[in-house]
Amino acid sequence: QVQLVESGGGLVQPGGSLRLSCIASGLGRDVYALSWYRQAPGKERKFVATVSSGGTTNYDDSVKGRFTISRDNAKNSVDLQMKMLQPEDTAVYYCAAYNQRVGYHWGQGTQVTVSS
Numbered sequence: 001q002v003q004l005v006e007s008g009g010g011l012v013q014p015g016g017s018l019r020l021s022c023i024a025s026g027l028g029r030d031v032y033a034l035s036w037y038r039q040a041p042g043k044e045r046k047f048v049a050t051v052s053s054g055g056t057t058n059y060d061d062s063v064k065g066r067f068t069i070s071r072d073n074a075k076n077s078v079d080l081q082m083k084m085l086q087p088e089d090t091a092v093y094y095c096a097a098y099n100q101r102v103g104y105h106w107g108q109g110t111q112v113t114v115s116s
Contacts, residue, residue: 002026002105004095009110012085016114020080022095022107027076032099034071034078038091038112045094049080063089085114 008020020036035050049059049069057069068081078095095107 002097004097004105004107006093006095006107006110009093009112011113011115013116014086014114016085017081017083018085018112020082020093020095020110020112022078024076024078024095024097024105027097030099030101032097032105034069035096035098036069036078036080037094037096038089039094039109040088040091048093051078082112085112087114090114 003025004022006020006022008018010018012018031053033050033052036048037045038048039045047060048063049057049067051057051069051071053073059067066082066084069078071078082089090113092109093112094109097105
């Protein structure tokens with residue numbers, strides 16, 4: 001059974017930084033892309049960033065230059081370093097593991113609130 005557990009959310013002032021972490025278990029031998037999504041209140045869940053098993057990264061334009069995604073294949077973990085946070089970054093952030101055979105697995109989410 002696949003489990004994804006996020007940590008690192010919290011309250012931060014505008015311009016501040018946070019680092020989110022996600023540890024995956026139960027992935028077995030399948031190869032997964034690891035990603036972060038976010039969902040603001042009253043809005044749909046949206047893509048933030050992804051990293052392939054080979055380390056290729058992709059970001060939504062709204063976070064390019066501010067967020068950095070990284071993964072540790074040995075630990076089955078993925079981090080999201082967030083800098084220059086703004087109120088519009090406030091959302092529940094979800095970790096996701098994806099491959100074509102099984103689709104998406106989701107974590108339970110961690111709240112990030114950017115406010116003065």
